[in-house]
Amino acid sequence: MINVAVDAMGGDNAPTELVKGAAEAVEMRNDLKVFLVGREEVIKKELTSYTYPTKQIEIVDAKEIIETAEPPVMAIRKKKNSSMVEGLHLVKKGICDAFVSAGSSGAILVGGQVIVGRLKGVERAPLAPLIPTNKGVSLLIDCGANVDARAPHLVQFAKIGSIYMEEVVGKKNPTVAIVNIGAEEDKGNLLVKEAYPLLKNCEDIHFIGNIEAREIPKGMADIIVCEAFVGNVILKLYEGLGDTLIQKIKTGMMSTFRSKLGALLAKPALKETLKDFDVTKYGGAPLLGLNGLVVKTHGNSKAVEVKNAIIQCVSFKEQKMNEKIKEKIC
Amino acid sequence: MINVAVDAMGGDNAPTELVKGAAEAVEMRNDLKVFLVGREEVIKKELTSYTYPTKQIEIVDAKEIIETAEPPVMAIRKKKNSSMVEGLHLVKKGICDAFVSAGSSGAILVGGQVIVGRLKGVERAPLAPLIPTNKGVSLLIDCGANVDARAPHLVQFAKIGSIYMEEVVGKKNPTVAIVNIGAEEDKGNLLVKEAYPLLKNCEDIHFIGNIEAREIPKGMADIIVCEAFVGNVILKLYEGLGDTLIQKIKTGMMSTFRSKLGALLAKPALKETLKDFDVTKYGGAPLLGLNGLVVKTHGNSKAVEVKNAIIQCVSFKEQKMNEKIKEKIC
Numbered sequence: 001m002i003n004v005a006v007d008a009m010g011g012d013n014a015p016t017e018l019v020k021g022a023a024e025a026v027e028m029r030n031d032l033k034v035f036l037v038g039r040e041e042v043i044k045k046e047l048t049s050y051t052y053p054t055k056q057i058e059i060v061d062a063k064e065i066i067e068t069a070e071p072p073v074m075a076i077r078k079k080k081n082s083s084m085v086e087g088l089h090l091v092k093k094g095i096c097d098a099f100v101s102a103g104s105s106g107a108i109l110v111g112g113q114v115i116v117g118r119l120k121g122v123e124r125a126p127l128a129p130l131i132p133t134n135k136g137v138s139l140l141i142d143c144g145a146n147v148d149a150r151a152p153h154l155v156q157f158a159k160i161g162s163i164y165m166e167e168v169v170g171k172k173n174p175t176v177a178i179v180n181i182g183a184e185e186d187k188g189n190l191l192v193k194e195a196y197p198l199l200k201n202c203e204d205i206h207f208i209g210n211i212e213a214r215e216i217p218k219g220m221a222d223i224i225v226c227e228a229f230v231g232n233v234i235l236k237l238y239e240g241l242g243d244t245l246i247q248k249i250k251t252g253m254m255s256t257f258r259s260k261l262g263a264l265l266a267k268p269a270l271k272e273t274l275k276d277f278d279v280t281k282y283g284g285a286p287l288l289g290l291n292g293l294v295v296k297t298h299g300n301s302k303a304v305e306v307k308n309a310i311i312q313c314v315s316f317k318e319q320k321m322n323e324k325i326k327e328k329i330c
Numbered sequence: 331m332i333n334v335a336v337d338a339m340g341g342d343n344a345p346t347e348l349v350k351g352a353a354e355a356v357e358m359r360n361d362l363k364v365f366l367v368g369r370e371e372v373i374k375k376e377l378t379s380y381t382y383p384t385k386q387i388e389i390v391d392a393k394e395i396i397e398t399a400e401p402p403v404m405a406i407r408k409k410k411n412s413s414m415v416e417g418l419h420l421v422k423k424g425i426c427d428a429f430v431s432a433g434s435s436g437a438i439l440v441g442g443q444v445i446v447g448r449l450k451g452v453e454r455a456p457l458a459p460l461i462p463t464n465k466g467v468s469l470l471i472d473c474g475a476n477v478d479a480r481a482p483h484l485v486q487f488a489k490i491g492s493i494y495m496e497e498v499v500g501k502k503n504p505t506v507a508i509v510n511i512g513a514e515e516d517k518g519n520l521l522v523k524e525a526y527p528l529l530k531n532c533e534d535i536h537f538i539g540n541i542e543a544r545e546i547p548k549g550m551a552d553i554i555v556c557e558a559f560v561g562n563v564i565l566k567l568y569e570g571l572g573d574t575l576i577q578k579i580k581t582g583m584m585s586t587f588r589s590k591l592g593a594l595l596a597k598p599a600l601k602e603t604l605k606d607f608d609v610t611k612y613g614g615a616p617l618l619g620l621n622g623l624v625v626k627t628h629g630n631s632k633a634v635e636v637k638n639a640i641i642q643c644v645s646f647k648e649q650k651m652n653e654k655i656k657e658k659i660c
Contacts, residue, residue: 007545025461027632042450071514106512113545134574134577134578135572141426147511147518147519147520148519179563181477181558181559181562181563181566182436184401187450188477188559189559190478192559212570213562213563213564213565213566213567214566214568214570214573215381215570216567216570216571217567217570217571217574217575218570218574223550227518228511229511229518229522229560230559230560230563232543233509233543233560233563234543234563234567235543236511236544237543237544237546237547237564237568237571238571239544240543240544240546240547240548240569241547241567241568241571241572241575242571243544243547244463244464244548244607245547245571245572245575245607246575247464248464248604248607249579249600249603249604250602251603252596252600252601252603252604253599253600255599255602255603256598258595258596258598259595259596259598260370261592261595262591262592262593262594262595262596262597262599263596265588265589265591265592265595266582266583266587266589266590266592266593266596267592268582268586268588269583269585269589269592270579270582270589271582272582272585273578273579273581273582273585274575274582276578277575277578290489308613
């Protein structure tokens, strides 16, 4: 049995979509048990809307909720009975293999490291979302709160990311590139100049050199290694620019009678194509290198993304990801 | 008379579009003289295609060309008779007020600082392109080669950028924000944490705090301050993601008969709207804080962008930008 704790109270669509996602996930796998953590009476009521194998969902009562605006460190420390802290403790205690939350990113990052803790030998736990590209998806590692990483951390990120892409995402012999401001080997800031030769000499990965940000959406590498500040900028600009461009396109299409008619005809096909490029669709960003798995789903996740994140936890466990990380890193 | 040197041999469309842009620019202003720098016979031949006030264009012969792939420092040092080095020397000697090139970015950044030189008191010369947003344009400063800047440099960038946005772009009381990974004051890496209070206490600018990358395309600040590595990632991702999304949209629209018909109808309106969001349209990125002005236009600039860049140099001179920078910075 694989046990996954889900923060039923975190995110814009909590608890409805979280509970629904859990009910859908247990329908898919009979070796999966979901622990819905949050206000018992609320979750109970939500669950009455679904038919599902009842033995595969358990409610864990937690009265408090950590809000997105709260300072993360303080929230994790003070709100001992919050759905997030309780959920993370289920992993810490070994009752659950993984924890999924759509709540405060900051609190998840802090809580994951402080409560669940890092695998021995892992120096930083990177947050690694999948981002859409022209060729499929790439793993962006690190987008976490661990800013000002040092070069050896980037090498660990590359190794951990390679294992994840190969074992969980199923990409054979995935390529690794480091984000830089030019394609040449001698380009970059101090961090990248120091990390480049370390990556080049690392035998466990398939390093292909520098990647300029313009090449990322083209899918020129499977694993995009960067320091967390840069990763955060890339991830958020991906979201913001996508939204703005799609908004622009909608405005453009609604500007004349002729274009409105065109929009009506093109809409279904266009929607289908653009769906692939929605960052939130790949919303399950794992915080890797912990004693267990912690997955951050997008704040506005719907049931389908929650279900995907839970199933992702199952693959992670099945593939013995942490055993493999320990083997390569520690 | 305002004198502008133009690198006739730099960029993907050299010399044709560069020469054409120069001919168009001198048609617009009779107080402007353009010095076309490059192979005399080639430029002469190109010029025969246009009618223009002949006294307002002068050819400066330069036999060599710096290629984009060349290591910048070496290229500037070795190719003394290249169009770029000769053009930069025209500014250095005071013969020209400004230099425009669509050639190698690296060589322009190096050459601008080494040959033209920085204004006394300016510690780093930032490259500051305008990027399209939902509300118009924002100035992204710095996107240059000066990676690993320190906090006081960012404050200078904010000041110089504010003067440029107000005087040349014409935005009254422009707002300044610093790129960060959260909206709260205490977020960020060491550099941003150090720069934030300095920016907050700087009286010459209208500082509004942090900006997350997701808010940049929404036009939430007029001047986006960041270290060059981050700026480069933002600029290049802007280009790359825009291209990829537009490619996706085209594919989507061509996928069914119905959508093809829709595309045909919507295309003119869509094209018009997306034009505003083309980074290359705002291709004239000034390298600020030098003893003169150096403008880098996009490598694939057409005549219209070259003309715009030249006219931008006229505004820069008319607005006495450098006098104003000296006043505030030095």
